[in-house]
Amino acid sequence: MRLVFAGTPSAAVPTLRRLAISHEIAAVVTRPDAPLGRRRVLTPSPVAQAAEELGLPVIRTAKLDDAATAEITSLNAELGVIVAYGGLVREPLLSTPAAGWINLHFSLLPAWRGAAPVQRALIAGDRTLGASVFQLVAELDAGDVFAMREVSLSETATAGEALDALAADGAELTATVVDAIENGTAVAVPQEGEPTSAKKLTLVDGLLDWSQPLEAVFARFRGVTPEPGAHTTVEGLPFKILEAVPAFDAAPLGAGQIRGTKTALHIGTATGALAVTRVQPAGKGAMNALDWWRGQRDTENLKAGS
Incomplete structure (x- = not known):
């Protein structure tokens, strides 16, 4: 499929690399370069660095505004894939690719909808973590789920270690869903259960x-x-x-x-x-x-x- 990929942190990189093996990535959308370290040196996001290594076009934007929407629309992508981009996808961009957008989220939805699902799950003492791939809709992390996978972790794993494991498993899970969408065999089901919130940590x-x-x-x-x-x-x-x-x-x-x-x-x-x-x-x-x-x-x- 012809895809547009949106992501920013290192947790999104495995999915980008995996999809680039078997699909056409029309462009990669990521947050602008950010000042890092004591010297505040402008540094590309991990996703931007990976995209450049893969020779993929990069769209740097802090938000998916009218200008970004126009640029992404011109790509004529069949499907959008988003992994921790750091911004909301709204209409008309939400409906611009023929198959819409799918989102890899690092929780077993509807548990821990929001920006920090792994962190909030660990703080709450959850013993089981996982990843979900769902159809992106206007409501936060509320779309129908294509696939879900539990991940076994050490009882001492930190959020950083858990994210690394989930990112690797999530990349394969997302690739499976993209292949199913391409083949016309993908089935998404509504989320079941009471949602919990995973607001950003301070x-x-x-x-x-x-x-x-x-x-x-x-x-x-x-x-x-x-x-x-x-x-x-x-x-x-x-x-x-x-x-x-x-x-x-x-x-x-x-x-x-x-x-x-x-x-x-x-x-x-x-x-x-x-x-x-x-x-x-x-x-x-x-x-x-x-x-x-x-x-x-x-x-x-x-x-x-x-």
Whole structure:
């Protein structure tokens, strides 16, 4: 089929690469180059970089306005495929390709409709994650579903790791749906169940509450890692937690109490301890958690969240 593809982050790249193998990509739509790093260097999106490697035309636009609609319409694509583009597709663009648009979404719809499905699912403690390919409609993530697939993940997988796995599986799932649409065998069914919302995360979502049970603290850590990042405070200063797992055999600690062991830094919660192995203190780079601990003058009274 002749396709137009819209996507921006690295999670969309596997689908673009997979579709380019067996279909014609008329153009790739992505967000404009963005300033990254301390020097704020304008950098193409991961999708733009992949498209250029594949020799595909790229349309950079912050929103699918009249100008973008006209440019995409002129491509005469048969189907639009969107994966985490970062903007809404509205009429008349929604109906412009003959077969409309399909969307790869990283949840088992109607669960977690919105911008951060994987992150919100992990924070909520969901044990099963997955991907859905559905017909794009005006209502957010509400279209009929062509295919859905559950993905097995480690119980310690972070949102970043989960997205990598879902992106790989989702690429194959999307390719299967595109092939079925081309062959005239695709069937979409209405979503069933009560929808849940997965609104975009903010920095506040990454704040760990040590008065909560260990399961809830670790679920939030997984859901906000690597973005927007898990954090707390130590002696009133910001303190990022980059790598951690539950320490089920840890000695009892009060909520927020910090203790160094032979292998990790333990921070107490309401029901157990989190074993932290990599941190980033205020004003410093990422480092081994125990190296930071050994550099503190008063290790007996250090407390997270203080």
